[in-house]
Amino acid sequence: MENNQKKNESITRQEDDFAQWYTDVCKKAELMDYSSVKGFIIYRPYGYAIWEQIQSYLDKRFKETGHQNVYMPMVIPESLFQKEKDHVVGFAPETLVATIGGNAPIDDRLIIRPTSEVLFCEHYAKIISSYRDLPKLYNQWCSVVRWEKTTRPFLRGSEFLWQEGHTMHKNEEEARTETLKMLEIYDDLGRDVLAVPFVKGRKTDREKFAGAEETYTIEALMPDGKALQSGTTHYFGNGFAKAFGIKFQNREGKLDFPHQTSWGVSTRLIGSIIMVHGDDNGLVLPPYVAPIQVVVIPVAANKPGVIPEARRLHDIVKAAGYRTFIDDSDKSAGWKFSEYEMKGVPIRLEIGPRDIENKQVTLAKRNTGEKITVKYEDLVPTIDALIKQIHQEMYQKATKYLQEHITEVRSVEELDEVLNKKGGYAKMMWSGDEESELFIKDKFAATARAIPFNQMPFDDKDPINGKPAKKVVLFAKAY
């Protein structure tokens, strides 16, 4: 077991240094590696496979709800980018700009897309002319570039992978419905796939997306008490449509501007999974995104018959539809236990000579460490049940943590207590004035994360400026 200890020791303990723990896990579980350009990470197979699971779920949901995939250019001419004022102000400071093509200077310099609103708008202006052309429900999977000063794997990168949906609708109602519908799909992803509960709500004007009329968000809560914005959907009204001259003839024969949405989630979700579920032994992956759901480890593998029997069981579990891996290398069982624990594999199947004799295996759950002995004939049904159970346990644990960390505050002192000591969300009655947000930002380095859909007023005045309260808002420090 010496190996095992070594492995565990190589990860910083969460309570010693949470940020270092996170980086250790990212690197040592082989989710990513750094490249030679700051903020541009390498998505290694184990990390990319998690993204593929997320893609697979969302792509199916998008298509079922009538969306179509497209691919837009990765470059945006500077002149085009500047067409919508708020948008350019929001993104210009963090753009990567290409100025040379084929050894010659480029006249209209090319911005590597930080987001593709303007590209979609330029295209929509060409292909939308009648109500018959609406709605347009497009999505694209790609990478985007935002030149960031401070970068962390998955959480904030100069390049990251994402999907961006961009839709056009005949009226405001339809567009608003779309904005909320996509937020629901993201929330489903959290609940049913990532085992990550989100707070859902609207952003304040200060926090909304550059150019949007309204931004909705799903926010996850990390164990260090900070919120992580995990996905957003935006209602644009017809501001971009006007800026880009997108018009259509409505059913009454009149020219009208379509109403627009966009929405996206990114590889940041991987960061959310790592932090919400991980522990001092490494990753704990929710079963429905785990690249390996069941790892088979032969014990006393040098004894005759063990490896063939382990392979046979591996094949049975695999044939039942699970992502299964057998480690039949010559490393010690202890090393392997520790390795796949660190990699967060939900179920470990151990099989040794005594098990074979008794026609049974041991199954160990990564999330709780529980071990159970299972007869061969019960193997697949037990795994069926465990996968569901592990997912539920992980979701419930995270939900409990979230609920315990939404704290009503009625004074600056209570704000301080929550934001600087307890962690999590300070639930506060807000006057709707930016001055309160600025005060909290300056004093506590915290921001309004969401105006939750579930509004349960508990006081009548804003504790910062004493003005009448209009909304319940969740404030928190955030990634």
Add this chain to the structure above:
Amino acid sequence: MENNQKKNESITRQEDDFAQWYTDVCKKAELMDYSSVKGFIIYRPYGYAIWEQIQSYLDKRFKETGHQNVYMPMVIPESLFQKEKDHVVGFAPETLVATIGGNAPIDDRLIIRPTSEVLFCEHYAKIISSYRDLPKLYNQWCSVVRWEKTTRPFLRGSEFLWQEGHTMHKNEEEARTETLKMLEIYDDLGRDVLAVPFVKGRKTDREKFAGAEETYTIEALMPDGKALQSGTTHYFGNGFAKAFGIKFQNREGKLDFPHQTSWGVSTRLIGSIIMVHGDDNGLVLPPYVAPIQVVVIPVAANKPGVIPEARRLHDIVKAAGYRTFIDDSDKSAGWKFSEYEMKGVPIRLEIGPRDIENKQVTLAKRNTGEKITVKYEDLVPTIDALIKQIHQEMYQKATKYLQEHITEVRSVEELDEVLNKKGGYAKMMWSGDEESELFIKDKFAATARAIPFNQMPFDDKDPINGKPAKKVVLFAKAY
């Protein structure tokens, strides 16, 4: 039928102007649109969906053969790019270079990846140290940028979508096997999915990839007599490994350099599909990549009961697993016939009041125009059979054309006849000297497309320089 005629007339006839026919089809079948930056196209839903089918087939084959997906940064520091001499000479003239990030100049300027060999090598140098780490079988799906002067949709773009496999092996034999194995998978894709027959072979030294020891190719033949390089696989030996310091301890405990491959296909394959199969009425899509395999068109749709019955049949065909679409819009049946003909949908299902009375439908095959009447109870089995049959017919037609356009040449006059009149491949005995290639390039603007695997020498001297012949080579004009 006036609408129908209008539609057909809007596409240039192939024999009038093949290049214009191609562009018309790309645009009017809504496969793509131009963006405001030359050579950066928009992949519209109908075009992107073809790429998704190709991805889906290949991704499965790659994973079945042990490959893993990763994602590397989209930028390459100029200093890193220059590490392998031949490689940089080959790509430098067509790079897009980012020089400004976050409003500040970038010291080590960033090349937008034209291909990712150097990124993979830099990473492999960090993660490979023992024979236990080999092989590494990585692939990535992404877009790449090559700043091209002359661009055409799908065929040659400044940005295109592709996959690039990059693998590392413990010895030459294993790497060479990989190079040929991936070429076989590409060939399977052509035969089983795209209905496009390829010539397979090796590239001459002049035509091989920058930095490769050997390049293998699949070449498709277009109806205008020009070849289209549709995919390549490269064996690199250990040249990059040496340049990047990638070393491993072999089983004997000695330090060794791994042997490397790379391989890729791109959205160029969509161009190949369009040209190989298309006709004067537009696209003709092979059934296994067609985004819509069966289009249901109600005839006399205003008669009571027609649309509900058409929808019912649509649902039956869809439930049988086919990508199915019903056009129940208020456009005329004639317009619709023409529209989906242009879009190359393999099977059109027509249903009108008389059909309903007789419990039958009409099925029309896009590739031949044949129509058959089918009883309700035979609908799904007939579609099962038709899909297979259409694929076979399309593949056989293209194969016949290819075979008829490989012509043995024994003199410069015969070369001229094939390259400038008949079209297709001039099959020539070659001395192995670059002078013959240069002569053919200068005189006929044609290149050595492949040294085919199937070598059947038919003469003993090279007709260009009169020297002893070493290889059978296929020369052609090419895209």
